[in-house]
Amino acid sequence: MTDFDYDDLGLVAGLEIHQQLDTATKLFCRCPTSERDPGEAVRSFTRYLHPTRSELGELDDAAVEESRVDREFEYLAYDTTCLVEEDEEPPHRLDTEAREVALQIADLLEMEPVGQAHVMRKLVIDGSNTSGFQRTALVAQDGEIETSEGAVGVEDLLLEEESAQRVEKRAGGVTYSLDRLGVPLVEIGTSPDIDSPQQAREAAETIGMLLRSTGSVKRGLGTIRQDVNVSIAEGARVEIKGVQALDDIDDIVRREVGRQVELLSIREELVERDASVGETRDVSEVFDGTDSGVIGGALGDGGSVTAVPLYGFDGLVGREIQPDRRLGTELSDHAKRNGAGGIFHTDELPAYGVTDAEVEALREAVGAGGDDAVAIVAADTETADLAIEAVAERAATALEGVPEETRGANDDGTTRYLRPLPGAARMYPETDVPPVELDPSDVETPELLTEKVDRYQSELGLGSGLAEQVAYGRRMPLFERAVDAGIDATFAAGVLESTLTELRRDDVAVGNLTDDHLLEVMRLVEDGDLAKEGVEEVLSTVAADPTLSAEAAVEEAGLSGVSESDVRDAVSEVVDRNEEQVEAEGMGAFSALMGEAMGALRGKADGETVSDVLREEIQKRA
Incomplete structure (x- = not known):
């Protein structure tokens, strides 16, 4: 660029x-x-x-x-x-x-x-x-x-x-x-x-x-x-x-x-060419029996083809002024604004089914020579008349340079014509709403996001990356609520920034989860009624049926908390099944057996508890 x-x-x-x-x-x-x-x-x-x-x-x-x-x-x-x-x-x-x-x-x-x-x-x-x-x-x-x-x-x-x-x-x-x-x-x-x-x-x-x-x-x-x-x-x-x-x-x-x-x-x-814009006119007769689908379709429906000669404009209507946009595109924007599908112009013709002979006949009909261009519109008669007048007006402003106007942003960074710049004539008092006194004295100055990032690191112990993610994220107000409710800051940040991202990637309907849903689930973990490992499954269950409470989702997912003796029984079974590996590798078998133990408990127990029990059981057998 x-x-x-x-x-x-x-x-x-x-x-x-x-x-x-x-x-x-x-x-x-x-x-x-x-x-x-x-x-x-x-x-x-x-x-x-x-x-x-x-x-x-x-x-x-x-x-x-x-x-x-x-x-x-x-x-x-x-x-x-x-x-x-x-x-x-x-x-x-x-x-x-x-x-x-x-x-x-x-x-x-x-x-x-x-x-x-x-x-x-x-x-x-x-x-x-x-x-x-x-x-x-x-x-x-x-x-x-x-x-x-x-x-x-x-x-x-x-x-x-x-x-x-x-x-x-x-x-x-x-x-x-x-x-x-x-x-x-x-x-x-x-x-x-x-x-x-x-x-x-x-x-x-x-x-x-x-x-x-x-x-x-x-x-x-x-x-x-x-x-x-x-x-x-x-x-x-x-x-x-x-x-x-x-x-x-x-x-x-x-x-x-x-x-x-x-x-x-x-x-x-x-200006050097002493260019000018001619009078608009109906040139429908030029295209009798045309092979152009657009023009033929308009004429077949009882419409018209209108034209404006642009004297001295040859080669300039097709000049690029933004990537893939030309002066002709600007003229076309004005035609579209008035209901037409666009324009054809001689810098791009013959094309679109329009022949050399038709281009020559068109030039002759409007008195355009080799240094001139012609723009045409094919549409119903009323639209064609309105659109070609708008094209002529825009072409006339090209002689002056850059028109003041309102434009719309396109996805590729280019712009398109929308309308003239509005003026003061469009503003007048609203008589149905009384004036309101504004008192800024009771307004509390919010903490800046940059300040939040610093505070999340210094006071809440978050890493710099996670602190910035949370502060600038959409769920920042919920994070603040969670921390105020006594929920561990690192856990809350992980749920809101990492867990939800993973669920979204797995096509879980995260949009169904309200702030209250998320806060309820985090409170269950904080109160020891749900293992951290079960959070994803509970949130997935609630997302599938937002009418469920967090507690009901825990029951439906079969993730009600288990006692330490239940954890020990489950871990013992895993160690027994892998007795030979434990005897051969000792604590070297820990990682493989940890995954199996967590799978057996299906998120019903906290990973730290499972880890402690597994270490004990391996040490007993080793």
Whole structure:
């Protein structure tokens, strides 16, 4: 991957980090925040959403573009879904627990809380909220974090409701699940102080560590999302949404810088060629009887083929601006945004069943010469008209350089066009939720994860690797509960980090095990009612039937504790069966017989007890 002189290019970047909070209830209702399977939905309902004007009578550009394609939105509702989530009842007051966690995060980020939190409505009509807007409230401002490349300011911390989870995109609409809608979420926005891809990643890692230090954030795929704002001196601010993994952030920044550099190079060449974008037109007649399946299919269904001549663009539409993405891909993204499947353009034709003769006829129909390019869309007539206009608009911005826009992160570190950058016209006050006084005086500053690692080593005796695993792991709050309950720290850490990992590798449904299940099993061991060697089997039994208590699982697995005399009888039988080996090898036979003895007892006895008895029995016979 090409690296750049970022100082010379004038790279400026900032982060927006969205993290779900692990609270008992949602932000504006008392429904649970647990994830549900769409198959558990008990009913569904549909909505159509349209943009509304701000208090100043303005329409947001992103909302207007979203509304160009009429979509039906279906929402899956559950036995826990309430009228607030369905937008049939006004929202309740801001959740108290979520406010307290947000203030803890503000403290860790050295931010100044606002005196009152005022809830605002943010216009969103992509269907991800039943109301057509997202509710958000400013909690704190003016913080700072440190990185190895210097300080990064933290401009604002907002508390807002999470959007609905997209389940399926289908022709004419989208299906969403309401289990996620309304889960409390913090949005953290940094200042544009980041000037290298490495610093962007380090800043995100630092903020992520601080968030997890509260012990009150959700973990797992989709619970934290990073948006990255990137620009270079002659380029434009681009917001990249939905970066899921921290490992991707530096690559995303590098590739966006590369994209803007290439777009600026294309602009220079277009200016030299005195390039321009022509009028869009219907060119369906050119493709009468075509062998192209896509074009023929659209025409056969009564659709159209529309075209736009791109004068002076020959060879540039096909130029790569990111790995496997070209200027033509950018044009195609805009066509897709308006309902089309994509575009064809003359830098890649003849191909896809389009012949040389059809390409020549196409050029003639739109007045394009050898230095020009032509882009076409084949779809139903309304979609084809909308899509080719969007392509023409994007091609026109290529003459200016880099457009300001919102883009989506792809898995390979590249990005795709989503929508224009939103403006202030999409934000207005929420009149159904009263302001809330914020009092940070009672907020307890959480212990940082880095501090926990040190404490786990110095006070609890964990090794450095295990201490870090536990502190940064998803079960850290449960580990703290276990230790507070008097359970041995090393044993608890082993169960949560090693035993569960082994069970997961063996395809045990570890996700069915609740914190209470795990704590119960650890307590049984601590109380001497279950041998450590039986933990895996008991947890497997509970995972298979989560309705079982730990005690019931011990009984079902046949692992009720045995007396020392029972252990001695079992070990004696093993030694008797292997009498010749014992006489020949003495204590050298210990390892082989230990495994056999543990197998005979099937985890009913502690390994240390079995080991002591076996040594005694071998010494007697030797």
